[in-house]
Amino acid sequence: xxxxxxxxxxxxxxxxxxxxxxxxxxxxxxxxxxxxxxxxxxxxxxxxxxxxxxxxxxxxxxxxxxxxxxxxxxxxxxxxxxxxxxxxxxxxxxxxxxxxxxxxxxxxxxxxxxxxxxxxxxxxxxxxxxxxxxxxxxxxxxxxxxxxxxxxxxxxxx
Amino acid sequence: xxxxxxxxxxxxxxxxxxxxxxxxxxxxxxxxxxxxxxxxxxxxxxxxxxxxxxxxxxxxxxxxxxxxxxxxxxxxxxxxxxxxxxxxxxxxxxxxxxxxxxxxxxxxxxxxxxxxxxxxxxxxxxxxxxxxxxxxxxxxxxxxxxxxxxxxxxxxxxxxxxxxxxxxxxxxxxxxxxxxxxxxxxxxxxxxxxxxxxxxxxxxxxxxxxxxxxxxxxxxxxxxxxxxxxxxxxxxxxxxxxxxxxxxxxxxxxxxxxxxxxxxxxxxxxxxxxxxxxxxxxxxxxxxxxxxxxxxxxxxxxxxxxxxxxxxxxxxxxxxxxxxxxxxxxxxxxxxxxxxxxxxxxxxxxxxxxxxxxxxxxxxxxxxxxxxxxxxxxxxxxx
Numbered sequence: 312x313x314x315x316x317x318x319x320x321x322x323x324x325x326x327x328x329x330x331x332x333x334x335x336x337x338x339x340x341x342x343x344x345x346x347x348x349x350x351x352x353x354x355x356x357x358x359x360x361x362x363x364x365x366x367x368x369x370x371x372x373x374x375x376x377x378x379x380x381x382x383x384x385x386x387x388x389x390x391x392x393x394x395x396x397x398x399x400x401x402x403x404x405x406x407x408x409x410x411x412x413x414x415x416x417x418x419x420x421x422x423x424x425x426x427x428x429x430x431x432x433x434x435x436x437x438x439x440x441x442x443x444x445x446x447x448x449x450x451x452x453x454x455x456x457x458x459x460x461x462x463x464x465x466x467x468x469x
Numbered sequence: 470x471x472x473x474x475x476x477x478x479x480x481x482x483x484x485x486x487x488x489x490x491x492x493x494x495x496x497x498x499x500x501x502x503x504x505x506x507x508x509x510x511x512x513x514x515x516x517x518x519x520x521x522x523x524x525x526x527x528x529x530x531x532x533x534x535x536x537x538x539x540x541x542x543x544x545x546x547x548x549x550x551x552x553x554x555x556x557x558x559x560x561x562x563x564x565x566x567x568x569x570x571x572x573x574x575x576x577x578x579x580x581x582x583x584x585x586x587x588x589x590x591x592x593x594x595x596x597x598x599x600x601x602x603x604x605x606x607x608x609x610x611x612x613x614x615x616x617x618x619x620x621x622x623x624x625x626x627x628x629x630x631x632x633x634x635x636x637x638x639x640x641x642x643x644x645x646x647x648x649x650x651x652x653x654x655x656x657x658x659x660x661x662x663x664x665x666x667x668x669x670x671x672x673x674x675x676x677x678x679x680x681x682x683x684x685x686x687x688x689x690x691x692x693x694x695x696x697x698x699x700x701x702x703x704x705x706x707x708x709x710x711x712x713x714x715x716x717x718x719x720x721x722x723x724x725x726x727x728x729x730x731x732x733x734x735x736x737x738x739x740x741x742x743x744x745x746x747x748x749x750x751x752x753x754x755x756x757x758x759x760x761x762x763x764x765x766x767x768x769x770x771x772x773x774x775x776x777x778x779x780x781x782x783x784x785x786x787x788x789x790x791x792x793x794x795x796x797x798x799x800x801x802x803x804x805x806x807x808x809x810x811x812x813x814x815x816x817x818x819x820x821x822x823x824x825x826x827x828x829x830x831x832x833x834x835x836x837x838x839x840x841x842x843x844x845x846x847x848x849x850x851x852x
Binding site for chain 1: 678
C-alpha cells in the first residue's frame with residue numbers, strides 16, 4: 312500500500328516538475344533522471360549532484376563533478392545534438408553546505424580520501440579557506456579552479 | 470436461471486474439504502488441543518515480533534527529529550552544563566551549519582508519580598509563565614488548557630504556570646511526557662544560571678562530514694563528548710535487539726516443545742486413522758485423493774491456528790497495551806503511563822511466521838499418510 316502511494320507521489324512530483332520546467336529550470340533531479348555520462352540515477356546522491364542547464368530551459372544531471380567535466384569536454388558525445396554554446400549555467404554541490412554552487416566560482420579539491428558515487432572525485436567548495444581546511448582534514452593533493460580541470464586531471468582520477 | 474457450475478476440479482476439492490472437516494470433527498479433542506497449542510505459539514512469536522517492530526518504528530520517529538550531533542560536557546565522567554561561549558566556537562567548525570544551545574531536563578512529578586521531560590523549544594510560541602503539555606501529561610495531571618500547572622522549583626518554591634495548549638501528535642511516545650516552556654521559566658525552575666545550557670545540538674548538512682566534525686570537537690574541547698546521530702540509532706537498535714532476543718530465547722523452549730508435540734501428533738498416525746485410510750482405499754479412493762484429504766487436514770488446522778494467533782497478537786500489541794510484553798520490552802513503562810503503539814503489520818514478519826509454522830506442519834501430516842496410503846489396504850486394516 313505504502314509503495315503504491317509513494318509511486319503515485321512520485322508520478323505527481325514528476326508531473327509537477329515537468330510543469331515547472333516551462334517557467335524555470337528544475338532545481339532538483341527527479342527519480343528517473345540519469346547521469347548522461349555514467350548512466351546512474353542522480354537523485355540518490357543529493358550531496359554530489361552537479362547540473363548543466365541549457366538555453367531551452369532543460370537540464371542534465373550528474374552524480375559528481377568528475378562526470379560533469381567529462382560531459383563539458385564533449386557535450387555532443389553524451390547528449391547528441393547538444394553543443395557547448397547551448398549551455399546557460401553549470402552548478403555543482405558545495406561539500407560542506409550541500410547547496411548548489413556556480414561551478415565557475417568553485418574550488419575543487421582532488422586526491423582526498425572522500426569518495427563520490429563514481430569513486431575519486433573533484434570535491435567542490437564555495438570558499439578557498441574551506442577547500443584548504445578540507446585538503447588538510449582529508450589528505451587532499453591539490454586545489455583547482457574550474458579552468459584548471461583538463462583531460463589530464465580527469466584521467467588521473469579514473 | 471441456471472447457476473453456472475464450478476469447474477469439476479474445484480467441485481472435487483470442495484467435496485474433499487467437506488470430508489476433511491467432518492473427519493476432523495470426529496477427533497475433536499485431539500485436533501482442538503493441537504490447534505490451541507499451535508495458536509499459543511504463533512501468538513507468542515507474533516507478539517514479540519510485532520511489538521519490537523512497532524517499537525523500532527517509534528524509535529525511528531523519535532530519531533527523525535534528532536540533531537546530527539549532540540555535544541555534552543563531562544565533568545568527572547558525568548554529564549554537566551555547557552557554557553554558552555562553546556556554542557559559538559562549535560558553530561565555527563567547518564561543516565557545521567548551525568549550533569544551538571539546548572535546555573531540557575527531567576522532573577519527577579509527585580502527584581502523577583511520573584517523570585516529565587521539560588524542554589525549551591527553539592522558538593517557544595507561548596508567553597512566559599505558560600506551558601504547552603503532551604497528551605500523557607494532560608491525562609495524568611488532569612490539566613486542560615487554561616488551567617494552572619503548579620511545579621516545585623529547585624529552590625523549594627512552588628511556581629504556578631498556566632497550560633496554554635496540549636500537543637497533538639501522531640506518535641505519542643515522542644511527546645507524551647513533554648512539557649514545553651520558556652527559557653526564563655526553565656532557568657528559574659531548575660536553577661540553571663544564565664549562559665549555561667544542557668547540551669549543544671549541531672546541524673551538519675553533509676552526513677559524510679559528521680565523523681570529521683566529531684573528531685575535531687574531541688580535539689578542540691577535550692572535556693566534551695560528541696554523540697552522533699548514527700550512534701544514537703545504533704544504541705536504540707542494540708537495546709531493542711537485545712531485549713527481543715531475550716524474549717525469543719524464553720519462547721524458544723515453548724517453540725521446541727510445540728515442535729515435538731506437533732511432529733508426534735501429526736506424523737504418527739493412530740490405528741484409527743490408519744484404518745480409515747485403509748477403508749478409503751478399499752472402497753476405491755486413489756492415493757492422491759487420500760493425500761489431498763490429509764493435506765487439507767493439515768492446512769485447516771495450521772492455517773486457522775495461524776490466523777487466530779496472528780489476530781490475537783495484533784490485538785495484544787496494538788489494542789491492549791501489550792500487558793504480557795510491555796514490562797520486559799518497553800522499559801519506559803514508568804515514564805509513559807499509557808502509550809499506544811502505531812499499528813503496523815510488516816508483511817515480512819507475517820510471511821516468515823507462515824513459512825515457519827503452516828508449511829512444515831502441513832508437510833508433516835502428509836508424509837505418514839502417504840506411507841499408509843501406498844501400502845495394501847488389506848494389510849493396513851489388519852495391522
